[in-house]
Amino acid sequence: MNARHAVAESSHAQEFREKLLSWYDAHARDLPWRKSRDPYRVWVSEIMLQQTRVAAVIEHYHEFLRRFPTVEKLAAAREASVLAAWSGLGYYRRARMLHAAAKIVARERGGTFPSNAKDWLVLPGVGRYTAAAIASIAFREAVAVVDGNVERVLQRIEGQALSGEKLWDAAERVLERKRPGDFNQAMMELGATVCTPRGPQCLICPLVGLCKARGEMVSAKTSVPQKKRNIHYALDRRDGSVFLTQRPQDIRLMAGMWELPEIPEPPDHAKPFLTVKHSITVTDYTVNIWTVPAPADVRGDWWAVERLPKLALSGLARKILRRSGIFEHPK
Numbered sequence: 662m663n664a665r666h667a668v669a670e671s672s673h674a675q676e677f678r679e680k681l682l683s684w685y686d687a688h689a690r691d692l693p694w695r696k697s698r699d700p701y702r703v704w705v706s707e708i709m710l711q712q713t714r715v716a717a718v719i720e721h722y723h724e725f726l727r728r729f730p731t732v733e734k735l736a737a738a739r740e741a742s743v744l745a746a747w748s749g750l751g752y753y754r755r756a757r758m759l760h761a762a763a764k765i766v767a768r769e770r771g772g773t774f775p776s777n778a779k780d781w782l783v784l785p786g787v788g789r790y791t792a793a794a795i796a797s798i799a800f801r802e803a804v805a806v807v808d809g810n811v812e813r814v815l816q817r818i819e820g821q822a823l824s825g826e827k828l829w830d831a832a833e834r835v836l837e838r839k840r841p842g843d844f845n846q847a848m849m850e851l852g853a854t855v856c857t858p859r860g861p862q863c864l865i866c867p868l869v870g871l872c873k874a875r876g877e878m879v880s881a882k883t884s885v886p887q888k889k890r891n892i893h894y895a896l897d898r899r900d901g902s903v904f905l906t907q908r909p910q911d912i913r914l915m916a917g918m919w920e921l922p923e924i925p926e927p928p929d930h931a932k933p934f935l936t937v938k939h940s941i942t943v944t945d946y947t948v949n950i951w952t953v954p955a956p957a958d959v960r961g962d963w964w965a966v967e968r969l970p971k972l973a974l975s976g977l978a979r980k981i982l983r984r985s986g987i988f989e990h991p992k
């Protein structure tokens with residue numbers, strides 16, 4: 662395709678901005694963190710949203726802010742209480758980094774948050790995407806956000822498999838510089854609710870007239886280096902049963918499937934009972950399984966071992982239970 666015809670390059674860019682923002686003004690979800698431009702609140706929401714669906718974030722956002730209403734309160738908290746408030750959101754590393762960053766802001770910056778994306782990047786837990794989201798939403802800095810949703814929207818609009826810097830450039834060129842925070846949120850929202858990975862709803866899309874793909878498109882395989890993470894699960898067994906927790910029914914990924922309860926950190930044991938490697942998208946997880954009781958606040962059920970082979974288990978849970986010798990590989 663000729664680059665001159667790309668939406669990001671052409672006079673269509675203005676039409677793109679207007680259509681997207683009118684759609685957002687009419688259809689934006691009424692999310693709690695959109696009621697304020699307070700950088701503390703915006704920051705907490707963006708960290709929570711990094712790997713967690715909106716509904717789960719809403720459940721925890723108010724309680725977290727009630728417990729830690731300011732960056733100073735968060736900085737002064739014990740790590741155990743921050744992790745407890747994070748319980749249910751998973752990926753506890755985010756909570757630890759949020760806490761570490763709060764200490765930096767409160768103690769080294771006199772409670773003042775950075776006001777641009779470049780300075781946000783220095784704080785633990787804040788990558789390029791999160792820095793741009795916070796700076797554009799809370800400080801109206803004209804910087805574009807690229808997350809998985811924005812990537813898909815741009816690729817479909819342009820009808821080509823953009824990746825890496827080309828993607829960030831395209832996002833910068835279409836950005837509405839007068840309303841960068843709204844524009845970025847509109848892009849993410851369109852990707853999350855209309856321009857979805859499978860079965861995009863082109864009939865109700867405000868940008869359909871400008872879109873090259875008008876439907877699904879195989880996305881580019883980008884060769885991003887894999888991140889490495891440790892994650893910990895409790896294998897809680899009692900009287901021939903295992904304690905498992907169920908993923909929410911309203912999420913796209915593995916809805917309603919059963920898995921082992923995650924624990925925030927390794928217990929004081931010498932070694933995990935089992936360690937398995939698990940790779941998803943851009944992350945290689947080292948999954949540590951500890952034979953400890955499930956955290957008291959995790960909801961779940963006890964499942965008799967004989968019933969496990971027929972249960973809707975996540976792939977990782979199945980792998981763990983099989984490697985633990987709890988059920989045999991059905992041949």
Ligand code: ADE
Pocket residue numbers: 707710711794846849850853
């Ligand atoms: N995903 C992450 N942050 C978001 C935001 N502020 N609005 C919509 N989707 C998001």
